[in-house]
Amino acid sequence: EAQVTQNPRYLITVTGKKLTVTCSQNMNHEYMSWYRQDPGLGLRQIYYSMNVEVTDKGDVPEGYKVSRKEKRNFPLILESPSPNQTSLYFCASSLSKAANTEAFFGQGTRLTVV
């Protein structure tokens, strides 16, 4: 089954404790991205990647890191999480590196930073 898998689904952590949210897709897609979703603000793009070793900032990259060492995986790293990073996070992938084809989203990771 074609899918984007995120882990974990839920995470509660403390301020400053480094964490990684994993994202994996099984569709051989070129383009992958991370979003955060907050009430009243909608989905905002954090980082995206058009190919292996090619990443770029979205609209809200501060406090986040990503890497794309393999085509299928695109982890999101919070080196020193803060409470304002409490949010619902989604990973997505799409076939074209131009991002002009449908995106497949993961199930989401609800992160709480206390």
Next chain:
Amino acid sequence: EDQVTQSPEALRLQEGESSSLNCSYTVSGLRGLFWYRQDPGKGPEFLFTLYSAGEEKEKERLKATLTKKESFLHITAPKPEDSATYLCAVLSNTGFQKLVFGTGTRLLVSP
């Protein structure tokens, strides 16, 4: 800066009562406009992509249309299972591969 505004924020319909959702956009050059459906606690699910003004696409009770300034998602004779949040997003010609989303329209269809 690319902007997407969706209206209304929320919409309540009776089963069978047709209506339309609006997505107004401002971009330097449109490469694609996307509609997604999002159910509570789940990731968005793709519905349509529109690439140029005048284009229309249909899927079951949904029909998406596009002009140079806005897109409409028409819902004909909705059913309770159409209840969800509908998201609109644009991809522009800025040279960056960034999708910009609106904040969505929450649709509730009552039996």
